[in-house]
Amino acid sequence: MDFDAIVIGSGFGGAITACRLAEANYKVLILERGRRWDKTNYPRNPGDMWVWSDEHPEKENGWIDLAVFPHMSVARGAAVGGGSLIYANISCEAPASVFQSGWPPEVTFAELKPYYDRVAQFMNVQTVPANQWTNRMRLMQEGAQKTGNADRFKQLELAVSFDKDWSYALPDPFNIIHSKRFVNAQGVEQGTCVHLGNCDIGCDVDAKNTLDRNYIPWAEKHGAEVRPLHLVTSIEPVDGGYRVSYDRIDSGARQPGSQTARLVVVAAGSLGSTELLLRCREIHQSLPNISPFLGRNWSSNGDFLTPAFYSGRDVSPSQGPTITCAIDFLDRGDNGQSFWIEDGGFPNLLADWLRRLDTSETKNMAAKLLIDAFRHMLTGAEPFRNVMPWFAQGVDAANGTLSLHHSLFSGKPCLNLAWDIGKSKQVIDTIVAMHLKLAAATGGHPVVPPTWSLAHDLITPHPLGGCGMGDSMTNGVVNHAGEVFNYRNLYVIDGAIVPEALGVNPSRTIGALAERAAAIICSEGR
16 A cells, blocks of 8 residues: 555545544545645735636636535635635534434534544634724624623634734734734744734735644644645545545646555545545446445535625724624524524625626526625725625535536536425524624614525535435444445545534534544554
8 A cells, every 4th residue: 555544635624634643653645636825825816716617627726616506506615724724714613402313322512522622722713802803793792782682692713813912903903014923833834813804715914723734734744745736536445445546737737646545534525525425436336335325414504694784884894804703593592493693704805806797697697686786885995894794504404415417518427416495494584584683783784695585595615414424324424433334444534424514613523523533543543
């Protein structure tokens, strides 16, 4: 075997598993489809490499991958560090009630708690300092108080490095000269947050504690090798392990290659891991005995955003961390639904993108209406200054099904999502009603996106499921440790194994599952 372990993907599942295996002296290879980004090459201008294309990744291998299905779109990162580069920094535990049903009995909140803590410590999570509250945080707290939900308001822990001496009172506070450089616990240089608001598109001062600043460099210090721009195409058993085949993107072309390992971890995310295993089972037929449950119980995690416009009120959603706090209804205290409301943020670059976007040939009328509504508000030097993006996540029905079908355009097999919104409509409607209530209580004028009100279309950056944990092949694809049923030493360790919606940002839960799985692998000497 070329390696002890090959890890496919470098998001929260892959980076953490690879790190812990490398620490335990496994010879580890990480294959990542995306680039290695840093502040020298983050996309900033309209002509930069923003978009990842599944059809032509050798030509378009940019920052974000938007997969569009009927009634559901999924935003994914493409990078060394996976979704940690595009997410809003939230690091939180799922409520204990989530684990009371639908999970293998070995996976409980108490079982995961030490691993939750380990992720939080390694990623150095913090809350926004008291002297650095944003206008959105104050608006959120006001909304909670005025709707009788003051006790539900809470600050959230963020994977961001703050400087307690920074404040909005400083002269030119958003100037990067106020960011203090330091070396983190993993030996990587970072800076402190100066509230630039670019969390989702790459932090200009390195204040965001992304996986490429902690788990991945720590893995590399222990001998792990990271190969960006490697697209895995198949996995097949070979004597004593597996052969992983891939295409390497080089100079605008795809170059085939392969490596072997006695242990393989699939960590390409909910869509990526599920699609890879579907292809191995149904097209390559290299893994024919994967559970028939593969592709089932997919969830959008109930993500929803309602913008509200505030005449004369400075909201400034482009200042500060993208999400900072929540109003917590995870106890099902509103309409019997489990969800929480969060503040949202927009980078200022979004305004430039919306202004330039050509919608003359847009066939989706709901999408065109939404874009035109935003454009109407894009005036002045700070176009989003009076906009509050009321955001949320909730426990949806987790009843999506991923499968392969042949494209009408190319004739090639591609991923399809069958998503029945009917069973999840109640939680989304409850979220929308709370958004309207909070906006009204604080003097805002909410605009329910016509993508929902007219077309019942949703978008999520938090896809879960497809390779769910279960007791056996009858209700899952992997066991409680992420090992694929019928295939020893083949694991899935990422959001794909989460068997139901969490209703909260999932990164720390995925991380805790990865910490636990890696500990089991090492303890068993796999």
